[in-house]
Amino acid sequence: MSKHPVVIVGTGLAGFQAASALRDEGYAGRIVLIGDEVHLPYHRPPLSKGYLLDGVDEARLRMRPETFYADKQIHLLGGRRAVAIDRANRRLRLDDGAVLDYAHLVLAVGASNRRLTVPGSTLGNVLSLRTLGDAHAIRERLRDVRRLVVIGAGFIGLEIAAAALKSKVEVTVIDVADRPMARAVSPATSAVFALEHSRNGVRFMFNAQVQQIAGEQDRATGVDLADGTHVAGDLIVVGIGVQPNIELAMTADLAVRNGIVVDCFMRTADPHISAIGDCAAHPNSFAQDQEVRLESVQNATDQARCVAAGIVGRAIPYRTVPWFWSDQGGLKLQIAGLIHGYDQTVVRNDPQGIGCTVFCFRQGRLVGVETVNQPANHMAARRVMASVLAGGQGITPQQAADSQFDLREAAAPVHPA
Known part of the structure; x- marks a missing residue:
């Protein structure tokens, strides 16, 4: 075994899981986990939900207590930034001038908010949400504002909007698209969220182009749109998507295309460097083996396990059903599969309440299932999508349209007679 450590850059979920999975796989060598935040690795999903509402104790956000890293012999370097990779000598340089040798380098560098x-x-009360510090700043501001303007009707924007409503704040959501979450979900699912958020008090402005943030001195007073409309706001939160952090990979001349390019084992063109999580562009079976970059808890966790297995000599390709979720007030969205390129949808509405299941097909083949407030259907859908991954048909559009057809039965394992 090499005397040099496995070095993991990034202390988000993907980086943390890679370090933890290496120990689970029996890796006995040194592990160094580097992050530019001073906090212990923490869960990000609550930042746009419960943390904004009730100020969850920050200790509860931690993935593990400090003792975990000592017990697992994971050397955690917080508040440090990796700035350059020397592939020829397998060395990583940090922003303080320190140089680390590595046997294998894992890039779990994540993504950054689009500006x-x-x-x-750049006015003082124009904020965005990515880190614990960002969430703390928004939470503190929400206590004193009356009108919140959210620019971007994606997952994060709508989660923040739903949380702000609980704080009795007037909320306006602006988006250049014609519906919420337009890049992520079908029109049928968008319609459910637009209706329910509007009923709860969110004011939507779609097909709206932001021209400037109006302000006085260093404080924003609202948003001016291209059509001349002014939207007043005491706090502006921007959530217009993210872009992968590719700068470190570029210092080593690694291929980048909407992310750091990797193969099905999450390896770059350099066999000693892998990339995982939000920053990794990988071939995905649910995208017809085209390169995709996924931003989800499942993706980060499973890719970390894939890389850890490969480092200990048990290489297995990354082939997992993608799934996503978003809690927005009383609405729980869950998605199994990838719906990109679908050409047909079948919708089952819940007659008992607010909820639906949307089946998405491409040329008659099931590619994804969206559920709203139907967790049992989501779990069944994940099992159905796993059968699709194994080469099966899943279910047909006709079966999806049949209200008597039980998705859970279709997902049940088949036992030989």
Whole structure:
């Protein structure tokens, strides 16, 4: 075994899981986990939900207590940033000048928020949400504002909007698209969220182009749209998507295309460097083996396990059913599979309440299932999608449209007679 450690850059979920999975796989060598935040690795999903509402104790956000890293002999370097990779000598340089040798380098560097580039976007009360520090700043501001403007009707924007409503804040959500979560879900699912958020008090403005953030001195007073409309706001939160952190990979001339390019084992062109999580562009069976970059808890966790297995000599390809979720007030969205490129949907509405299941097909083949407030259907859908991954048909559009057809039965394992 090499005397050099496995070095993992990034202390988000993917990086943490890679370190933890290496120990689970029996890796006995040194592990170094590097992150630019000073906090112990923490869960990000609660930041746009419960943390904004009730200020969850930050200790409860931690993935593990500090003793975990000592017990597992994971050397955690917080508040440090990796700045360059020397592939020829397998060395990583940090921002303080330190140089680390590595046997294998795992890039779990995540993504960064896209910046709004209009006049006024740097005013003091124009914020975005990615880190614990960001969430803390938004939570503190929400206590004193009356009108919140959210730019971006994606998952994060709508989660923040739903949380703000609980704080009795007037909320306006602006998006350039014609519906919420337009890049992520079908029109049928968008319609459920648009209706319910509107009923709860969210004011939506779609097909709206932000021209500038209006302000006085260092404080935003609202948003000016291209059509001349002014939307007043005491706090502006921007959530217009993310972009992968590829700068470190580029210092080593690794291929990047909407992420750090990897194969089905999450390896870059350099066999000693892998990339996982939000930053990794990988071939995915649910995208007809095209490169995709997924931002989800499942993706980060499973890719970390895949890389750990490969490092200990048990290489297995990354082939897992993608799934996603978003809690927005009383609405729980769950998605199994990838719906990109679908050409047909079948919708089952819940006659007992607010909820639905949307089946998405491409050329008659099931590619994804969206559920709203129907967790049992989501779990069944994941099992059905696993059968699709194994080469099966899953279910047909006709079966999906049949209200008597039980998705859970279709997902049940088949036992030989």
